Amino acid sequence: MASAEPNGTTGPPDGPVPPTGHPSLTDPVVVIGAGPAGLTAARLLAGAGDPVVVVEADDVVGGISRTVERDGWRFDIGGHRFFTKVRPVEEFWHQVLPPEDFLLRPRMSRIYYDGKFYDYPIKLGNALSNLGLVEAFLCGLSFLWVRIHPPKDMSTLEGYIVSNYGWRLYRHFFKTYNEKLWAVSASEISADWGAQRIKGMSLWNAVWEPIRTSVAGRRRDPSKQVTSLIEEFEYPKFGPGMMWERCADQVEARGGILRMETAATAVHVENGAAVAVTVASGGREERIGVSHVISSMPLTALARIVEPPVPAEVLAAAGDLHYRDFLTVALVVPEERGFPDNWIYIHSPEVKVGRIQNFGVWSPYLVKDGRTCLGMEYFVFEGDELWTCTDDELVTLATKELAAIGLVEASDVEAGYVVRMPKAYPVYDDVYRDNVQVIRRWFEENAPNVHPVGRNGMHKYNNQDHSMYTAMLTVENIHGAHHDIWAVNVEEEYHETTDGRSAVSESRPPSGPSGPGPGPSGPGPSGPSGPSAGTRTPPTGDGRPTGTGRDAPIIPRSAPRLVSPTARPGGADRARNVSG
Numbered sequence: 164m165a166s167a168e169p170n171g172t173t174g175p176p177d178g179p180v181p182p183t184g185h186p187s188l189t190d191p192v193v194v195i196g197a198g199p200a201g202l203t204a205a206r207l208l209a210g211a212g213d214p215v216v217v218v219e220a221d222d223v224v225g226g227i228s229r230t231v232e233r234d235g236w237r238f239d240i241g242g243h244r245f246f247t248k249v250r251p252v253e254e255f256w257h258q259v260l261p262p263e264d265f266l267l268r269p270r271m272s273r274i275y276y277d278g279k280f281y282d283y284p285i286k287l288g289n290a291l292s293n294l295g296l297v298e299a300f301l302c303g304l305s306f307l308w309v310r311i312h313p314p315k316d317m318s319t320l321e322g323y324i325v326s327n328y329g330w331r332l333y334r335h336f337f338k339t340y341n342e343k344l345w346a347v348s349a350s351e352i353s354a355d356w357g358a359q360r361i362k363g364m365s366l367w368n369a370v371w372e373p374i375r376t377s378v379a380g381r382r383r384d385p386s387k388q389v390t391s392l393i394e395e396f397e398y399p400k401f402g403p404g405m406m407w408e409r410c411a412d413q414v415e416a417r418g419g420i421l422r423m424e425t426a427a428t429a430v431h432v433e434n435g436a437a438v439a440v441t442v443a444s445g446g447r448e449e450r451i452g453v454s455h456v457i458s459s460m461p462l463t464a465l466a467r468i469v470e471p472p473v474p475a476e477v478l479a480a481a482g483d484l485h486y487r488d489f490l491t492v493a494l495v496v497p498e499e500r501g502f503p504d505n506w507i508y509i510h511s512p513e514v515k516v517g518r519i520q521n522f523g524v525w526s527p528y529l530v531k532d533g534r535t536c537l538g539m540e541y542f543v544f545e546g547d548e549l550w551t552c553t554d555d556e557l558v559t560l561a562t563k564e565l566a567a568i569g570l571v572e573a574s575d576v577e578a579g580y581v582v583r584m585p586k587a588y589p590v591y592d593d594v595y596r597d598n599v600q601v602i603r604r605w606f607e608e609n610a611p612n613v614h615p616v617g618r619n620g621m622h623k624y625n626n627q628d629h630s631m632y633t634a635m636l637t638v639e640n641i642h643g644a645h646h647d648i649w650a651v652n653v654e655e656e657y658h659e660t661t662d663g664r665s666a667v668s669e670s671r672p673p674s675g676p677s678g679p680g681p682g683p684s685g686p687g688p689s690g691p692s693g694p695s696a697g698t699r700t701p702p703t704g705d706g707r708p709t710g711t712g713r714d715a716p717i718i719p720r721s722a723p724r725l726v727s728p729t730a731r732p733g734g735a736d737r738a739r740n741v742s743g
């Protein structure tokens with residue numbers, strides 16, 4: 164049994180994939196999607212000598228972790244920090260790119276609110292001087308007040324944050340951004356997410372951590388770091404896309420086949436297993452026989468392309484998974500008009516922009532000619548008012564908002580580019596877990612050689628490391644291991660128990676009414692003979708679902724939306740559409 168602890172030794176990713184004695188694969192493994200999950204799986208398979216074909220619907224690799232290039236400017240879909248507590252993932256990154264291609268970046272990010280910049284994580288001195296003595300005093304009182312009179316409803320995100328920071332700081336620093344991101348009020352969201360996302364942070368931590376760091380230095384052990392407070396991270400000098408472009412080259416160098424602008428349009432299932440995948444490219448379709456399918460395409464879309472079609476209840480579950488979408492407007496401005504932050508959170512309610520990246524600060528190799536690119540980020544629903552604006556309208560809006568914030572004069576903006584990213588955030592609502600479970604079970608019972616991996620592939624709101632680690636363990640499963648991919652947690656330890664059951668450590672966020680974490684609970688019955696056959700049990704054996712590392716809030720279906728999506732999110736099946 165392969166060791167599978169995130170901090171343990173899975174063996175060098177490119178080395179021999181664990182001892183298996185599995186029969187060599189004659190038909191290829193078809194990997195759907197050339198994002199981090201798909202390319203990680205493909206590189207490992209190709210490195211082990213397995214036949215592998217990667218199909219990617221888009222014309223660039225990297226998925227959401229791509230780097231977009233326009234007229235020589237390069238920018239991310241949101242800035243992508245490379246930070247992980249999972250050693251095999253970190254080793255993989257460093258096997259793909261040599262040390263000279265990595266930059267170690269100090270993190271700087273602030274909150275913009277009410278015309279002022281606040282350090283983030285919040286620092287006492289800076290917050291006090293920005294707030295002014297009177298408001299700071301009132302915030303202090305408000306913090307003391309909640310010590311004596313905690314919020315009535317502690318089960319909501321609002322209640323959770325207020326109890327840690329007080330009402331006034333909550334209004335200054337949390338309320339608006341959360342509303343922009345999720346389009347619902349924090350009083351509608353369960354406390355679980357706050358516990359996870361702001362885990363380890365409190366007013367005390369925010370004050371103590373900078374003092375501790377200045378005396379004792381930065382924490383060297385990544386596992387001891389509170390993710391929200393990480394102060395430095397690695398970054399490929401030409402952006403995250405560089406990692407995946409290089410990885411794609413290495414897949415091909417190891418004998419793997421990569422087919423770009425090729426979409427998987429059908430997964431054919433016969434006698435309890437997937438036997439072929441139909442792919443479409445340039446108007447032509449082709450059927451490829453498969454030994455396994457590793458799918459990082461959205462789970463909702465995967466369920467819909469099964470042939471013969473899955474039962475109606477599985478289709479209904481697939482159609483009932485939703486997403487928050489994302490668009491960024493990259494504005495070119497003179498370098499001196501930029502700011503020193505990697506990104507700024509925009510809490511000001513008078514503008515729609517939620518966050519602004521300064522790509523020149525992420526890496527000087529992304530920009531040129533004494534200019535920088537500011538990425539104005541908008542959280543949207545595919546088809547809503549902002550999504551359907553023309554690119555020119557979006558550039559005009561972003562320019563106006565940049566000027567309204569007082570950061571850059573409108574006349575300083577020299578050019579603008581729009582990038583739309585559908586399905587950027589898988590939405591967790593009150594029924595998503597059941598929906599995922601229905602789809603997952605169907606595959607486990609009817610086509611256990613189809614392996615969903617990655618972010619949208621498993622409908623898990625997670626970073627690259629989670630996507631990659633699910634892919635790594637899936638490759639080990641194909642070679643005979645029995646990891647429960649759905650139990651992978653990149654924040655907590657994932658243990659392989661001796662009897663083949665997986666478990667995560669017991670440290671978990673406190674549970675609110677919606678359950679302690681977002682992961683689909685419980686085991687799916689395994690097929691009798693496929694690679695996923697073996698013991699699958701709930702990670703802790705007690706039937707409770709587990710988190711997976713990074714979590715998103717559970718958005719109740721009944722919560723009033725603060726913006727109205729004009730198109731149902733999650734409706735489109737098409738692959739990513741980057742326009743500009």
Ligand SMILES: Cc1cc2nc3c(=O)[nH]c(=O)nc-3n(C[C@H](O)[C@H](O)[C@H](O)COP(=O)(O)OP(=O)(O)OC[C@H]3O[C@@H](n4cnc5c(N)ncnc54)[C@H](O)[C@@H]3O)c2cc1C
Pocket residue numbers: 195196197198199200201218219220221224225226227228240241242243244245246425426427428459460461489587588616617618619620625626627628630737738739
């Ligand atoms: C705003 C934002 C900021 C982020 N910041 C960070 C960060 O700082 N650090 C970090 O580690 N992570 C970050 N992430 C998360 C990271 O982007 C994802 O975790 C990662 O890209 C997921 O990889 P994946 O391979 O699972 O999926 P994806 O990146 O979604 O890749 C899936 C691929 O499948 C392809 N595909 C879809 N359908 C088909 C089909 N039918 N046929 C063929 N191909 C298909 C898609 O075109 C795509 O290329 C961020 C995400 C967002 C939205």
